[in-house]
Amino acid sequence: MNRPPDAFPRLPRSWWLKHRYFKAYMLREATVLPLIFFLLCLMGGLWALYRGEEAWAAWLVFMRSPLVVALNLLALAASLYHAATFFVLFPRVMPLRLGRRAIAPQAIVAGQWVGVMIIGLLFFWLFGRT
Amino acid sequence: MSQPRPSSRQAFDEPLWWLLFSAGGVCFAVLLPATILFFGVLAPLGLLPSNAITAERMTALVFSLPDLAAIGALICLPLFHAAHRCRHGLLDLRLGNDGINKWFMYGLAALLSFAALSLVALGLWR
Incomplete structure (x- = not known):
């Protein structure tokens, strides 16, 4: 008896390294990683604002640290890359039509x-x- | 049985996750670039006028009813978008168990969304 064709063949974990389209796909998927960092920063800002003026000032100092600025610049680039591929x-x-x-x-x-x-x-x- | 098989149960919840993913994707593409530019880059580099983001002004702006919707679009929906992509990224890399990843990711997104919205609501209440 022949085995039925497998609906879910097992791929090696590195399948996406084999073609540049797959790499671009994985890069696009990875744009959410710096996004998550920024969202957590934003939530930190919300929490700081809730606690008061001192906490807000401390949050601004935290946002000024070079590593945080670098990660947020990466998040900005990631959001624009996501936008460019999404649009x-x-x-x-x-597809939209206007009349005919x-x-x-x-x-x-x-x-x-x-x-x-x-x-x-x-x-x-x-x-x-x- | 070494091969993963699709579940025989129907996944009734999937349309919800894909809907949140799409909505979050729109927010990520349209709303987040400006948000990141202003609060992640311009404000920290001191390129915004100093009286624009004082604690007093921000408190008045953030703890308001319209901001509840803004937080939904700027934090909650993008969180679900990110959770969905993380789940599918793990699936792509065959890491972990999707049944567990799924609830972990969406659970975390829901928890953080609840926390963000609660903070605004608490600030409104005060």
């Missing part, structure tokens, strides 16, 4: 970057002005 997926997963005409994929991608800019402007309006 091109949108028109592929859900399809909206160009590039326009959908550009629209999402405009969203990123708008949030940036909102933050500037909230925290960037004197």
